[in-house]
Each structure stands twice: as structure tokens, then as C-alpha cells.
């Protein structure tokens with residue numbers, strides 16, 4: 005059984021993500037998941053088997069803080085060294101238009117594995133644009149509330165108390181998003197090739213033309229070549 009489509013190095017490919025974007029994404033993923041599993045041990049309580057992986061509940065609290073600092077550093081790395089990439093990303097999110105709405109309307113069918121006709125998409129499709137807004141917003145809330153909970157003496161007591169439900173709710177929303185996102189970016193039949201874009205940096209040209217027709221045309225198409 006094959007989970008992710010085989011990487012095809014012998015066909016024409018185009019660059020999708022540069023090294024900074026890929027290092028930031030995967031570094032962030034590892035530290036986010038560490039925060040999630042250690043955080044779940046603290047949140048649920050009574051899950052000794054989960055806490056045991058991190059050396060008990062105190063160990064989970066320590067690994068949580070170390071992973072949190074790691075995640076913050078990864079985000080800082082991405083912003084500093086990939087600043088222009090972040091700007092391009094934000095610009096693309098705000099190019100939300102009719103084709104993105106059309107994408108979102110057929111997305112549930114595509115998610116369930118049906119073959120659907122996709123309206124031409126920019127660099128990020130309608131679903132990825134939604135993910136690009138919701139997930140980073142939740143991560144920013146996790147970071148802000150997390151540091152306030154970590155250093156309660158520096159903040160008003162009411163704010164510190166407020167941060168606990170904020171941290172928990174942001175954890176729940178981001179986890180739901182990451183579950184769907186992780187599946188779409190790997191095992192999902194139609195979009196699995198995108199995994200190689202984030203892992204090795206390139207995707208098959210035919211896949212790029214089909215999934216992100218506007219982005220392909222603007223970046224690698226005839227018009228882009230003549231400019």
C-alpha cells in the first residue's frame with residue numbers, strides 16, 4: 005500500500021517552496037506537535053501513559069516549555085530569513101476571489117476523494133488560504149497566552165486566568181485544522197504531490213498546472229518567461 009505518491013525525479017518539476025520555508029515549516033511542525041502532546045498530558049491529567057513518555061507530568065511541563073521556545077525560534081527564523089516569502093504569502097491570502105469560493109464549494113467532495121473540477125487557483129487554493137488565516141492566528145494566540153501563563157508575576161491576575169481558556173481553545177482549533185491539513189498535505193490522493201513541494205522543494209509541472217493554474221502561469225508560464 006502506498007501512502008504518499010512516489011517522488012518522480014525524472015519528470016519536469018518546478019520549485020514551490022525554498023529552503024527557508026521548508027526548514028521553518030518542518031521545524032515548526034515538530035515543535036508544535038511536541039507542545040501538543042505535552043500540553044495534552046497537562047490538559048487531560050490522569051493520562052499517565054502519555055506523561056510517562058516525557059518523564060511524568062513535571063517532565064511534560066519542562067518539555068512543553070523547551071518546545072515552546074523552539075517553536076518561537078523557528079517562527080522568528082522564518083520571519084527574519086524568509087521575510088519576502090511571508091509578504092508574498094500574505095499578499096496571496098488577500099487575493100481571495102470568486103475562484104477561491106468555487107474551490108471551497110467543491111472542497112468537501114474533493115476531501116472525500118471524489119474527482120471534481122477545480123477553478124484555476126493562485127499560489128494557495130481557497131482551502132489553503134483559510135488554513136493560512138486560521139492556523140497562524142491560533143498559533144499566535146497560543147504563543148501570547150503561553151508566555152503570559154509562563155510568567156504570571158509580570159501580568160495582571162485576571163489576564164493570566166483568561167489565558168488558560170484561550171490557550172485551551174486555540175489548542176483545540178489548531179489541532180482540528182492541523183489534522184485536516186496534515187492529511188491533505190500527505191495521504192490525500194489528489195493533493196499528495198504537495199508533500200514533495202514542502203519536503204524537497206519541487207512539484208511535478210503537470211500537477212502545478214492542474215492544482216495552481218494561475219500561480220503556474222504567473223510564475224513559469226509564457227507570460228512570466230517573456231518578462
Ligand code: HEM
Pocket residue numbers: 036039040042043044046047065068069072073075076146147148149150151153154168171172174175178179
Ligand atoms: C510559545 C508557545 C507556547 C508557550 C509559551 C506555552 C506555555 C504554556 C504554559 C506555561 C503552560 C502551563 C504549563 C503548566 O501548567 O505547567 C501551558 C499549558 C498548555 N499548553 Fe502551551 N505553550 C505554548 C504552545 C502550545 C501549543 C502549540 C499547544 C498545542 C497545540 C499548547 C497546548 C497546551 C495545553 C493543552 C496546556 C494545558 C493547559 C491547561 O492545563 O489548561 N501550548 N502552555
Ligand code: HEM
Pocket residue numbers: 020029032033036037127128131132133135136139140143178182185186187189190198199200201202
Ligand atoms: C502534520 C504534518 C504536516 C504535513 C504533512 C504538512 C504538509 C504541508 C504541505 C505539503 C504544505 C504545502 C501545501 C502547498 O503546496 O501549498 C503545507 C503548508 C502549510 N502548513 Fe503544513 N504540514 C504539517 C503540519 C503543519 C503544522 C503543525 C502547521 C501549523 C501549526 C502547518 C501549517 C502550514 C501552513 C500555514 C501552510 C501554508 C498554507 C497551506 O498550504 O495550507 N503545517 N503543509
